[in-house]
Amino acid sequence: MKRTILVATALGLALFAAGCAKKEVKNPIVTARHENYEQVKQAFRAIGDELKKESPSFEVIDTNAEKLDALAKDLPSWFPEGSGPETGAKTEALPVIWEKWPDFEEAAGKLQTAVGGLVAASSAEDLGLTGEAAKNVGGACKSCHDTFRKEDD
Amino acid sequence: MTRTGGPEGPQPAGSAPAKVRVWDPWVRLTHWSLVLLVPALWLTAEKGFLSVHRTLGEVVVGLLLFRIYWGFAGSETARFASFVKGPGAVVAYLKGLGSKTAGHAVGHNAAGGWSILLMLLAIGVQVSLGLVAQDKDGLTVSPLTHLVPYAASEAAREWHERVFFAIVAVVSLHVAAIVYYAFAKRENLVRPMIWGWKLVSGPVAPPAAAPAWRALLGAVLAAGLTWWVALGAPGVPAP
Numbered sequence: 001m002k003r004t005i006l007v008a009t010a011l012g013l014a015l016f017a018a019g020c021a022k023k024e025v026k027n028p029i030v031t032a033r034h035e036n037y038e039q040v041k042q043a044f045r046a047i048g049d050e051l052k053k054e055s056p057s058f059e060v061i062d063t064n065a066e067k068l069d070a071l072a073k074d075l076p077s078w079f080p081e082g083s084g085p086e087t088g089a090k091t092e093a094l095p096v097i098w099e100k101w102p103d104f105e106e107a108a109g110k111l112q113t114a115v116g117g118l119v120a121a122s123s124a125e126d127l128g129l130t131g132e133a134a135k136n137v138g139g140a141c142k143s144c145h146d147t148f149r150k151e152d153d
Numbered sequence: 154m155t156r157t158g159g160p161e162g163p164q165p166a167g168s169a170p171a172k173v174r175v176w177d178p179w180v181r182l183t184h185w186s187l188v189l190l191v192p193a194l195w196l197t198a199e200k201g202f203l204s205v206h207r208t209l210g211e212v213v214v215g216l217l218l219f220r221i222y223w224g225f226a227g228s229e230t231a232r233f234a235s236f237v238k239g240p241g242a243v244v245a246y247l248k249g250l251g252s253k254t255a256g257h258a259v260g261h262n263a264a265g266g267w268s269i270l271l272m273l274l275a276i277g278v279q280v281s282l283g284l285v286a287q288d289k290d291g292l293t294v295s296p297l298t299h300l301v302p303y304a305a306s307e308a309a310r311e312w313h314e315r316v317f318f319a320i321v322a323v324v325s326l327h328v329a330a331i332v333y334y335a336f337a338k339r340e341n342l343v344r345p346m347i348w349g350w351k352l353v354s355g356p357v358a359p360p361a362a363a364p365a366w367r368a369l370l371g372a373v374l375a376a377g378l379t380w381w382v383a384l385g386a387p388g389v390p391a392p
Contacts, residue, residue: 041290042303044291045287045291045294045298045306048291048299049298049391052299052385052391053299053391054387138292141290141292142290142292151201152201152289
């Protein structure tokens, strides 16, 4: 009896160790994509924070809007063929991105247009328009996520 | 807390069970609002209705502020000073748990008082985290997100998800105790929380009820403070 318990424990521990050792698959494209989206998120948040201030600085908004603009233009290139779930890496990119690539590009285009509006509004230093434009950018993010990204578990 | 014999227990001769007001309307309103809001908050978070989630969370902030105020200024059974007992009282209470007769405590029992504090604490931590969190896309932000750094909002979101399980744990304990009372001790604790009164036999001094104006004052204060928070705490400079 004691022996059985001992063996079972050892076996359990070995399995546990094996489970821990199983490394998370890393894919450089997926990792870079996550980092890029992190940049998007930080720039967008910086704009939102600025807009909440009593006298927002258009310089800060401008800098971040320009960042967003560059990122949005690059966005489709973050999704080369074969960088989806088939990589085995942790990604929420759905295969539908590549199955309906023109639709995905169109969605990215909507983001680019929205960000362009934000850059313009911020350059014109129009607070009302800038707030409106920032909302449009958020909407473009969301609508694309709704279609092309896996829902949270 | 005053204890008397239950219906099955020894009763002083000639004392008919009397209605005693144990929970004032404000305690009951706060309680049942939370009963509805906690599952609604969970559901709206699960389904991604984050702006509804945020609004409901703000309502919880108001309820919590009111409940804390009421813990100092409210009716006798609502006051922390009346229901937060020392360890000795808690041990004595837990030793008596096995007895099949109802305790018929007026107000929280010694252990229940601590579970109330725990629930309020867990909910307090939860709304504090929620108020500075941002969603994983940074698209929905909370009223006070702009007052903390980006990394803090990210951490707050993760902890906001974890603390929910702490709330589930304390609420489960609370519900388990009610079920235990219903079946083992044959005492219905839910009815008094709905209607406010319970039947108590024997001489019990009815707990003092706070006047309505004091509740209204608390409601106005809590609503005002919550409104200010929901607006993003104007006047507080962002770092």
